Amino acid sequence: MEKYRRSKLRNRILEILRETGSHPHADWVYDKLKKEYPRLSLGSVYRNLSILTEQGMIRKIDFGSSFDRFDANTTDHYHFICENCGSIIDLKLPIDKTLEDRVNQRTNFKTKNHKIQFYGICENCINP
């Protein structure tokens, strides 16, 4: 009971994504494959990216929600995102700047800042 058939295009999209170290947009994939598949449509790229994501072959980089959220707490803080109810909660945890040191020691990047999101189940959803 396979849900999806084999598709050359889908395999190729996965290949392309694996070859590049970057984290491209659908558009970039489309441009990259347009020469190879002159009749390629952007819709098919989106469809296949979504199937590959569902299959766990690739990941979408985002916060889960597709639209903008705003936060009146402008001091630096980490976020907890409840996987059940979707709410985002500010954490009182102190900011750990040593994490940035770890990056600076192991790479040639200059890190200035970082954000953390924790995922799990919030208090309200554990004890309703």
Added chain:
Amino acid sequence: MEKYRRSKLRNRILEILRETGSHPHADWVYDKLKKEYPRLSLGSVYRNLSILTEQGMIRKIDFGSSFDRFDANTTDHYHFICENCGSIIDLKLPIDKTLEDRVNQRTNFKTKNHKIQFYGICENCINP
């Protein structure tokens, strides 16, 4: 040389955002204020949220880029985001599960996972 005048609506939006601990969408703010301002338009909400963000009174919670990005590396890893060229780079840094312990100790949440994004300047942009 003030850039913006005082606006009752904008003050009210800021108030609403400060009152709630959550991190609402524009839509939620709109619904919340619709009774108070029956002629309110969603456009004005967006405009004011954007002004408040520019003024540093509130923050937008996002990755900076407005469209979806995909990652063929499905093993857990942290990301480095270059503030100059915008590229997102996978880090080889080990995942630090003790961070989740810190959350679990101080809250009643059950944390299962976390993501980190580091922001700064990448190697290529430091030495072009």
Added chain:
DNA sequence: GTTCATGCAAATCGTTTGCACAATG
């Protein structure tokens, strides 16, 4: 041959923008 994948174009949806009028200073 039946079912899923594709190209194409139209639809969708969150967000932005142009305009005429109201509010601010």
Added chain:
DNA sequence: CATTGTGCAAACGATTTGCATGAAC
């Protein structure tokens, strides 16, 4: 009065979807 804020509706841009045709099995 000069300029910014607002409501309204239209525009925008990334993504999704419906439909007819082509590929997979």
